[in-house]
Amino acid sequence: xxxxxxxxxxxxxxxxxxxxxxxxxxxxxxxxxxxxxxxxxxxxxxxxxxxxxxxxxxxxxxxxxxxxxxxxxxxxxxxxxxxxxxxxxxxxxxxxxxxxxxxxxxxxxxxxxxxxxxxxxxxxxxxxxxxxxxxxxxxxxxxxxxxxxxxxxx
Numbered sequence: 001x002x003x004x005x006x007x008x009x010x011x012x013x014x015x016x017x018x019x020x021x022x023x024x025x026x027x028x029x030x031x032x033x034x035x036x037x038x039x040x041x042x043x044x045x046x047x048x049x050x051x052x053x054x055x056x057x058x059x060x061x062x063x064x065x066x067x068x069x070x071x072x073x074x075x076x077x078x079x080x081x082x083x084x085x086x087x088x089x090x091x092x093x094x095x096x097x098x099x100x101x102x103x104x105x106x107x108x109x110x111x112x113x114x115x116x117x118x119x120x121x122x123x124x125x126x127x128x129x130x131x132x133x134x135x136x137x138x139x140x141x142x143x144x145x146x147x148x149x150x151x152x153x154x
Contacts, residue, residue, distance in 0.1 A: 003116040003127045006043035007109035029064045031101050032056040032083070032128075032143070034118060034135070036091035043097070043115040047105035053093055053135045054085035055101070056143055062101060067148070077146040090137045093118040096128045 037050035057063055059082050067075040077083060097105075098114040119126025120133060135141070 003114060004043045006111055006113040006115075008112045009043065009114060029100055030098050030112075031062075031065060033097045033099065034085075034093040035095050035097070036089070036093055036135075039095035039117065040115065043113040044107065044109050044111075046107045047097075050095070050105075051089055051091055053089050053091050054087045054141050056083045056085040056141070057101070058083065060084040060086065060140075064101070074147055074149040077143070083143040083146065085141045087135050087137050087139045087141060089135075091135055092133050093130070093135060 116127025
């Protein structure tokens with residue numbers, strides 16, 4: 001499985017790359033949401049019957065996650081930041097969306113979203129690798145390390 005990007009994300013990326021509107025950093029203001037259920041066909045698609053398991057934010061406060069300055073086409077979680085969540089349901093995460101906190105998950109070709117497969121650290125096809133896929137309602141969750149790389153070519 002590959003990470004897919006919404007039309008809004010691609011438009012923002014193109015605008016940012018050309019220093020045209022929208023030129024704000026694409027990933028600013030976003031949180032990471034874990035879901036159980038069938039992954040939508042694209043990041044533009046509606047969530048349908050997927051179950052929200054957890055929303056990761058800065059220190060679990062709802063504040064957006066932050067990324068370091070890019071180097072060699074990669075960004076990483078800011079050192080010292082704690083990406084945390086409290087599970088709101090029990091289940092096995094199958095996919096994630098990196099999106100604005102107010103995104104309601106309905107069909108949209110203007111929302112900036114990144115979507116990908118969740119799997120174990122041992123799963124080379126996972127876009128988000130976790131040490132455990134057992135999520136229990138009310139459990140505290142953290143992500144200790146994260147990075148994203150834009151390939152030189154596709």
